[in-house]
Amino acid sequence: MKHIFTCIFCVLAYAVTAQTPIEKQVGDFDEVKVFDLIEINLIKSEESKVVITGADTEDVEIVNKRGKLKIRMKFDRIFDGSQTFVEVYYKDVDIIDANEGAIIVANETMTQPYLKLKAQEGGRIIANLEVDNLDSRAVTGGIIETSGKVKHQEIVLNTGGIYEGKKLLTEQTKVKVSAGGEAYVSASVLADARVRAGGYIEIHGDPETVKKNKVFGGKIKVK
Structure with a gap:
């Protein structure tokens, strides 16, 4: 019985130690x-x-x-x-970079002139933003989810990268998608969308001007 209590104590002590910040x-x-x-x-x-x-x-x-x-x-x-x-x-x-399945979350609104987001190898970024210029890159299954307000944003997606930006209200958005990437964006003034080799772009926000360019397949849809 003594040995049992000793083992239990050791296990509990280890658990407490493992969870100590x-x-x-x-x-x-x-x-x-x-x-x-x-x-x-x-x-x-x-x-x-x-x-x-x-x-x-x-x-x-x-x-x-x-x-x-x-x-x-x-x-x-x-x-x-x-x-x-x-x-x-x-x-x-200025740069947030998620790799190898890591998850980076910014629950508080990030307010600043410039920000770059990068996600690859299944990494995910979730951010609420109030930024003048936003630069986003996602490849190899990386996922970027944004909300808030941005004046100008540029997005590049490749090999399965995903950008979930319907809740990010922008004035101007430039997005380039290739090799199976997917982008969901919102713009009020300009949406410049380029897709190639099976990519998909979905545009929200009823922008004043929409520019479309498709090469070797892919789809651009204005909602």
Whole structure:
């Protein structure tokens, strides 16, 4: 019986330790790049730090190299961060990059002049924005979901990249889709849509001007 209680105590102690948040100061950065199925929540702040929670908190590797903050699992736990969550507190960030099934969420509205979003290898970005100029890139199954308001946006999708932007109200949108990518956009003044090799573009917002260009198949639809 004593051995049973000892084992139970050890298991509970391990569980508590595994779930204890880890806070790290990371220094200033303007780009965040995430890997290995880790889920990130971006939070505007006066300091630059991360708070790691969930499972395997000790196995998360944080590196800030010349302003590029990389968040990934250690080599022996690669692609094993689906139960790991990181709050990223930032002062200013210009590039958000989701890789290898990672999820990056910005629940708070990001208000700034410029922002670049990149998603690949099944990575996903979900962001509410109030931005003058937005540049989005998604390839190899990457998904970008946006809402809010943007004056000008440019989107490039390839090899299965998906852009869900019907809830993002823009004045001008330029979108290029190829090789099975899909884009859902909204524009009020100009929508410049180019598609090739099986891509799909759906335009909302009743823009004043719509430019269409199709090469080697693909579809452009105005809703």
